[in-house]
Amino acid sequence: MRREVQMKDKKRKKRNIRWTLVLYDMPVFALAAVLLLGLYGGNDKLTYSGMVQQAALALICIFTSRLIGNVYGQIWRYGGIQCYIRLLCTDAVAFLFYMCLEMLLPVEKITFARMLCLACLNLLGALTLRMAYRYAYKCGNQETAFGRFLSWVLYTVSGVKAASDKEVQKIKIAIIGAGRVGVSFTEELLNNEEAAYIPRCFIDTNQDKVGREIQGIPVWSEDEATFRKLGEFEVQEIVFAIPSMDVDKKKALYDYYKKAGYKLKVYDYPTVYAAGGKRHLREFDAEDLLFRKPLAVADERTNDYYKGKVMLITGGGGSIGSELCRQLAKMSPKKIVILDIYENGAYDVQQELKIAYGGALNLQIEICSITHKKALEKVFEKHHPQIIINAAAHKHVPLMEHNCVEAIYNNVFGTKNLVELCEKYEAERFMMVSTDKAVNPTNVMGATKRMCEMIVQSASTHGKVKYSATRFGNVLGSAGSVIPLFRRQIANGGPVTVTDKRIIRYFMTIPEASQLVLQSGAMAKNGELFVLDMGKPVKIYDLAENMIRLSGVHGVQIIETGLRPGEKLYEELLVKTEELDKTENSMIFIERDTALSEEEISRRLALLQDACDTGDDDMAREALRKAVPTFRKPEEVNKEAVLDGKHIQDKAYQVNLEQKIAI
Numbered sequence: 001m002r003r004e005v006q007m008k009d010k011k012r013k014k015r016n017i018r019w020t021l022v023l024y025d026m027p028v029f030a031l032a033a034v035l036l037l038g039l040y041g042g043n044d045k046l047t048y049s050g051m052v053q054q055a056a057l058a059l060i061c062i063f064t065s066r067l068i069g070n071v072y073g074q075i076w077r078y079g080g081i082q083c084y085i086r087l088l089c090t091d092a093v094a095f096l097f098y099m100c101l102e103m104l105l106p107v108e109k110i111t112f113a114r115m116l117c118l119a120c121l122n123l124l125g126a127l128t129l130r131m132a133y134r135y136a137y138k139c140g141n142q143e144t145a146f147g148r149f150l151s152w153v154l155y156t157v158s159g160v161k162a163a164s165d166k167e168v169q170k171i172k173i174a175i176i177g178a179g180r181v182g183v184s185f186t187e188e189l190l191n192n193e194e195a196a197y198i199p200r201c202f203i204d205t206n207q208d209k210v211g212r213e214i215q216g217i218p219v220w221s222e223d224e225a226t227f228r229k230l231g232e233f234e235v236q237e238i239v240f241a242i243p244s245m246d247v248d249k250k251k252a253l254y255d256y257y258k259k260a261g262y263k264l265k266v267y268d269y270p271t272v273y274a275a276g277g278k279r280h281l282r283e284f285d286a287e288d289l290l291f292r293k294p295l296a297v298a299d300e301r302t303n304d305y306y307k308g309k310v311m312l313i314t315g316g317g318g319s320i321g322s323e324l325c326r327q328l329a330k331m332s333p334k335k336i337v338i339l340d341i342y343e344n345g346a347y348d349v350q351q352e353l354k355i356a357y358g359g360a361l362n363l364q365i366e367i368c369s370i371t372h373k374k375a376l377e378k379v380f381e382k383h384h385p386q387i388i389i390n391a392a393a394h395k396h397v398p399l400m401e402h403n404c405v406e407a408i409y410n411n412v413f414g415t416k417n418l419v420e421l422c423e424k425y426e427a428e429r430f431m432m433v434s435t436d437k438a439v440n441p442t443n444v445m446g447a448t449k450r451m452c453e454m455i456v457q458s459a460s461t462h463g464k465v466k467y468s469a470t471r472f473g474n475v476l477g478s479a480g481s482v483i484p485l486f487r488r489q490i491a492n493g494g495p496v497t498v499t500d501k502r503i504i505r506y507f508m509t510i511p512e513a514s515q516l517v518l519q520s521g522a523m524a525k526n527g528e529l530f531v532l533d534m535g536k537p538v539k540i541y542d543l544a545e546n547m548i549r550l551s552g553v554h555g556v557q558i559i560e561t562g563l564r565p566g567e568k569l570y571e572e573l574l575v576k577t578e579e580l581d582k583t584e585n586s587m588i589f590i591e592r593d594t595a596l597s598e599e600e601i602s603r604r605l606a607l608l609q610d611a612c613d614t615g616d617d618d619m620a621r622e623a624l625r626k627a628v629p630t631f632r633k634p635e636e637v638n639k640e641a642v643l644d645g646k647h648i649q650d651k652a653y654q655v656n657l658e659q660k661i662a663i
Contacts (some may be wrong), residue, residue, distance in 0.1 A: 001538070018072050022063070024157075028125035029059060036118040036181040037110075050108030057107065058098050058118055065094035082232045087126060130214050133157075138322040170198040174235045175240035175267075176253065178202035178209045178219045183277070185267045186215055197281070200233040201225070227260055239281065241267040254284070258549070279606040302515075303562075305522035312385035313338055314370055314418065315392030317345025319475060320433055323514040324389055325349055333361040337383050339376075340392070341369045370414035373421075375556050380425045389517065391419055391433045393449070400445040404617040408608055408624065411448035415455055416605065422465045431521035432456050432469040434529075439471075442634035447624050450631070453529060460527030468524035470517045474505045482540060486547050495558035496544045499563050504537040520588060529591045530583075563634065 033055040037046060046054065066072060069090035099115060121660050136154040175182045182202060189195045202219040204210060210221045220229070238257045242251065257264055266288060267281050311328055315321040316338030322345070328336055336353075340346040346365050351361055364383065368375035370392050393411050394400055400407040415432065422430045434453055437446030460467040474482075489496045508516075520530035541558065548556045581590040596604075602625040611623035625631045 021072050024128055024129060025063075025066075028129060029062065029122050032118055032122040032125060033058065033442045036114060036121060040114070046110065048110050054102070054110060054118075057101055057105070058122075059571045060116075061098040062091060062094040062119070062122060065090045065097065082228070084130070087130075088123070090121045091126075092120060122609050125360065140542065171196055171236050172200045172234045173197050173237045173239050173265075174201050174203055174225065174230060174233075175199055175217075176203045176240050177240060177245070178204040178206065178214055179242060181267065182215055182241035183238070185279075185281075186217060190215060197237075197239075200235050201230075229439060230262075233631060235262075236297060237263040237265060237338075239265045239267055243268050272551045299519065302519045302522045303331045304331055306387070306518065308334050309333065309386045310335045310383060311337065311378070312383065312388045314388070314390050314414075315341070315433075316340050317342055317347075317349055318391060319510055320517075321389075321391040322349040322514055323510045324517065325353060327511070327514050327518055328360055329353055329357055332361075335364060335383065337364045337366060337379065337385060339366045339368065339370075339379060341367065343367050366481040369410075370417055371409050373417045376417055377421055377424075380421045386426055386428045387431070387521070388418060388422055388427055388429070389431045389433065389521070390415060391517075393433070393452075395435070395445060397433070397437070397443045397445050400448075401443060402617065404444045404620040404624070405612045405615060407448050408612050408620055409443050411445075412451050412605070415452040419455060419463070419465075421465075423459075423463050427465050429468075429521060429524070430456065430459075431517060431524070432467075433517055434469045434471040436471060436473045440630050440632060441628065442632055444621060444624065447631040451608075451624070454596055455601055455605075457527050457529065457593065458598060458601040461595045462598050466524060466526045468521055468526075468528045468530060468566045470520045470530045470532075472508055472516060473512050475510050475513050476508050482543070483547070486544055488606075490548060490551045490553055490556055493553070494548075495559045496548065496556060498541050498544055498558055499561055501541045501560060503540050503563075505540060507538050508532070516588065516620075519585065520583075523583060523585075527595060529593060531580075531589045531591055 037051045037054050066087070069086060071087050071090055095116070098119065099112070102109065102115065133154070138149040175186060184206075185261075186199045186202075189197055189199055199215075199217050202209070202214060203222060203225045204218060204219055204406070205222060207221075209219045210224070212219050240253070242250075254264060257632045264284055265281055266284055268279055300532060306328055311333050313321050313324050313328075313336065316325055316336075317340035321340070325336055325338060326349075338346050338349060346367065350363060350365050353361055366379045366383075368379065370390075372374055392414060394403075394407050419430060421427075435449050436448065437443065438450040438453055439446075441447040441450050453471075456467045456469050459465070467533070486496055516532050520528070524530070544558050548558070581592060583590060607623050608620070608627055614620075
């Protein structure tokens with residue numbers, strides 16, 4: 001194995017040699033040899049045979065030393081003083097070998113001074129050749145006659161175009177990834193004179209690419225891309241251009257270069273996708289710092305299911321709702337109806353989709369609340385939606401603790417209104433967006449969403465519509481999430497507030513959450529509660545530290561503020577981990593739960609209605625505890641959690657592990 005690695009290294013070094021430069025150095029050496037060994041008379045005049053012997057000996061020593069020292073593996077138009085020092089050192093070593101061999105071998109002898117002059121004159125010629133090359137590269141231009149002459153000489157001799165003043169001022173970058181994405185990014189930069197960046201090298205693991213050049217840019221292995229070598233090429237920033245890179249590898253490279261002081265960027269789509277979005281160079285987002293592998297959920301069968309259908313998205317102007325609209329727009333639906341109480345959000349999505357799709361997409365906006373049943377019925381009567389996705393809800397945990405009546409009205413009775421209208425207007429399918437906070441809830445928001453799940457599951461037993469609910473964790477970048485809050489706090493100089501150092505959460509991106517809802521809805525038969533395997537949970541304190549480090553702002557403190565009302569240290573994804581079914585997608589599971597009867601749901605809804613009619617939040621909360629038996633106080637749940645944050649994380653992850661074992 002070791003021998004194979006050594007052979008690969010040798011091949012790589014061989015490929016790195018720029019033989020054109022070797023050929024240019026040959027005439028320089030020949031000139032020095034003719035002057036010092038032929039034309040120079042002196043007391044130790046050589047015969048023709050002696051000249052050949054001395055020239056061959058010097059040539060072998062000098063060029064062997066340069067090849068071993070990788071002098072011909074450098075790109076001199078970028079090289080700094082380090083490159084010239086390397087040339088001096090290799091030629092000094094070559095001179096010592098030349099001197100030793102000259103004394104040991106049976107060749108005609110010359111004086112030490114003559115040998116030294118030969119080595120120095122050859123070195124001077126090699127240095128002059130490289131300095132002239134760099135001078136022509138830096139000073140060649142199209143504005144003056146001399147500049148045009150330098151450019152012509154440079155291009156004729158080396159095929160390289162002279163650098164412009166703009167290029168000299170550009171930010172030098174190393175691109176991780178010499179694949180399709182990295183190469184297209186390089187071409188974009190090289191073809192745009194106004195670009196602020198200039199690529200200096202690629203860093204790649206593909207041995208077929210390492211040691212070669214792409215668009216005149218060298219490709220290095222990770223081992224070759226040392227900090228010293230990056231410094232020689234004046235690299236200032238590192239750009240990640242491998243979207244499919246393994247998350248652990250990406251994290252290791254991020255930490256490696258970040259600790260070295262390099263500014264890091266990504267060439268990819270924005271973390272929160274926009275319709276018609278394109279790849280672009282951007283800063284690492286906080287979402288990127290979670291280093292979790294994106295889950296590809298949507299498939300062709302899902303696309304076919306929604307094709308030609310009339311879709312109604314409640315909460316369509318929100319984070320999840322708007323992304324659902326973006327995803328559905330790609331599937332050629334007959335009509336998308338965006339329903340929201342907040343007109344600005346709905347308007348923004350409408351304009352975005354109009355720009356992306358124009359008249360090819362039938363898009364309608366309806367402004368009303370799902371709690372207003374008469375207004376909601378007008379929407380159903382007007383559009384007769386076939387598929388309804390309920391993404392409208394009050395989701396902010398602490399705010400809902402103090403607005404319990406409003407949370408129940410909006411989340412619970414809003415869902416009830418939609419279910420009843422789906423039955424009345426004979427919709428095909430109703431899909432509800434739920435949350436991991438509905439599992440053994442410790443807050444009003446989670447309890448209301450659990451009540452919604454029970455309403456939907458009960459309706460599936462007696463209604464004509466096909467019902468399903470999809471449950472997932474926190475959504476990155478959504479309105480009210482922790483990441484926008486951390487960004488604002490860092491921008492203000494801190495402190496960054498974390499409720500508890502031990503707190504952990506599951507995370508997923510907005511596109512992932514939306515695709516999960518769409519695929520689970522398409523595969524639903526009736527009454528399923530879909531759950532996503534979200535992998536390992538994330539420690540919020542670590543996320544805050546990463547965001548501060550990413551921002552480059554120094555002196556920002558992290559302080560604990562204490563758990564907020566209704567907040568628990570870790571979230572779960574299932575009510576009963578032992579009752580799971582697999583689906584065609586290995587990341588999606590179905591929880592088997594016994595649906596309540598229509599009469600029982602009606603009884604619990606009546607209990608909530610009576611409490612809400614009083615307008616008293618405390619009475620409404622107590623009624624919610626009776627309606628949702630799993631609704632517990634956060635103090636009870638947190639007291640059961642192990643105080644050590646690591647143990648909490650292990651416990652939360654074990655919940656996911658138990659899900660898989662149970663299957």
